[in-house]
Amino acid sequence: MNTITVRILVFFLSLFILVTVSSQIILQTKEDYVTETAVIYSSAEKVTFQGVYIRNETVINSNINGVLSYSCADGGKIANGSVIAYVYESESDIFINQRIKKLKEDVELLKSAQNPGTTEVTTPAIISPLIDQQYQTVAFLIAENDLTSLAEERKKLQTLMGIYQIVINEETDFNDAIDDINAEIKELERHKKEPKNTITADSTGYFISYIDGYENVLSPDKINNLSVDDIKKIISNSNLDTSDNTVGKMVDGYEWKMVGIVNTEQMPIYTGNNVTVKFASTPDTVTAVIEDIIESDNPEESIIVLGCDELTYNLVQRRVERVELILNDYEGIKVPRKAIRFNKNNDKGVYILLGQRIAFKKIEPIYECDEYILSKITSDTEYVSVYDDIICEGEISADLYIEETTSMESNDESEPNETM
Numbered sequence: 001m002n003t004i005t006v007r008i009l010v011f012f013l014s015l016f017i018l019v020t021v022s023s024q025i026i027l028q029t030k031e032d033y034v035t036e037t038a039v040i041y042s043s044a045e046k047v048t049f050q051g052v053y054i055r056n057e058t059v060i061n062s063n064i065n066g067v068l069s070y071s072c073a074d075g076g077k078i079a080n081g082s083v084i085a086y087v088y089e090s091e092s093d094i095f096i097n098q099r100i101k102k103l104k105e106d107v108e109l110l111k112s113a114q115n116p117g118t119t120e121v122t123t124p125a126i127i128s129p130l131i132d133q134q135y136q137t138v139a140f141l142i143a144e145n146d147l148t149s150l151a152e153e154r155k156k157l158q159t160l161m162g163i164y165q166i167v168i169n170e171e172t173d174f175n176d177a178i179d180d181i182n183a184e185i186k187e188l189e190r191h192k193k194e195p196k197n198t199i200t201a202d203s204t205g206y207f208i209s210y211i212d213g214y215e216n217v218l219s220p221d222k223i224n225n226l227s228v229d230d231i232k233k234i235i236s237n238s239n240l241d242t243s244d245n246t247v248g249k250m251v252d253g254y255e256w257k258m259v260g261i262v263n264t265e266q267m268p269i270y271t272g273n274n275v276t277v278k279f280a281s282t283p284d285t286v287t288a289v290i291e292d293i294i295e296s297d298n299p300e301e302s303i304i305v306l307g308c309d310e311l312t313y314n315l316v317q318r319r320v321e322r323v324e325l326i327l328n329d330y331e332g333i334k335v336p337r338k339a340i341r342f343n344k345n346n347d348k349g350v351y352i353l354l355g356q357r358i359a360f361k362k363i364e365p366i367y368e369c370d371e372y373i374l375s376k377i378t379s380d381t382e383y384v385s386v387y388d389d390i391i392c393e394g395e396i397s398a399d400l401y402i403e404e405t406t407s408m409e410s411n412d413e414s415e416p417n418e419t420m
Contacts (some may be wrong), residue, residue: 213240
């Protein structure tokens with residue numbers, strides 16, 4: 001074997017030994033510590049309770065016999081004199097009218113799908129992602145039980161799928177289907193009956209079709225008369241007996257109140273604060289203001305009064321609702337509480353692992369709980385940063401310690417050993 005070959009082999013063998021030894025040293029160093037990577041994390045102070053809606057509500061009654069078909073959705077705004085409901089002789093009359101309306105909508109969707117102005121400039125590569133996106137939208141609305149938005153989004157999906165069928169030449173047009181639907185409409189119209197009467201609004205407001213019996217019991221001007229026991233009774237029995245001739249009710253504005261029972265000793269709650277309100281039955285969230293905190297004889301039970309001016313279909317479907325108040329929302333760098341230490345200058349912080357070395361970084365708490373704290377996000381290198389390897393367990397050795405993170409090139413290693 002010649003000299004050059006021997007030298008090459010010796011070089012690679014030496015390199016292999018050096019890499020192996022270095023790796024073992026690094027692994028051995030890391031194995032001495034339990035670390036957690038610093039990440040951005042969000043936490044919030046929350047209060048959960050059963051809330052009772054309170055609105056200015058007026059019950060609408062009618063002595064007209066028949067079956068009602070409402071002309072507007074719950075939460076819809078109604079002008080004085082507008083039709084609230086149509087009165088039919090039977091449910092079959094309502095079904096025929098609804099079926100005719102649905103079939104006419106289908107005809108319009110098919111005409112839209114075969115519009116040459118759309119189909120001649122569209123390709124499968126363009127339309128396919130739109131169908132996928134619209135399908136995801138429809139699936140999400142179904143999962144969230146958002147039936148109000150679902151109807152319109154379903155029409156969009158149906159139109160896109162119709163366009164796709166023509167673009168890929170699976171269909172030339174939908175004229176035959178349109179003719180069949182029009183024939184069905186014509187047959188249904190032979191049996192169609194007009195409503196025998198109508199019910200109109202005698203004031204302007206927002207319409208709600210259901211009655212629970214509390215309309216004349218609960219109102220904003222009676223909130224101060226409510227006790228903790230009153231609220232508990234409403235929560236346990238959210239529906240009272242109602243008469244058979246009720247049509248619905250009108251809310252005279254989009255503002256509403258909510259009352260509930262909270263423990264202010266567990267979580268400080270202050271009058272005048274804006275809070276985010278989440279609901280158990282709907283994906284809707286609203287911003288409300290804490291209008292009042294009414295104390296009771298029991299220090300663990302206070303009445304909270306919320307005020308809000310956002311009104312939607314989902315917010316008028318019930319009298320009692322489980323809600324979650326987001327009092328404060330914090331975002332910072334998550335630091336395990338067990339990793340927190342103090343350096344010789346009494347700075348609060350953590351030790352982090354920098355390769356084979358150790359450094360101390362300060363923290364600036366903005367939120368604390370039993371398991372962790374959130375440190376303020378900052379570009380200052382003296383403070384803990386995202387993706388730092390925070391040492392949670394292990395002995396801090398002086399020969400591995402860097403006193404200041406900004407002086408990593410210096411040899412100042414005066415910090416004594418510390419066991420975490």
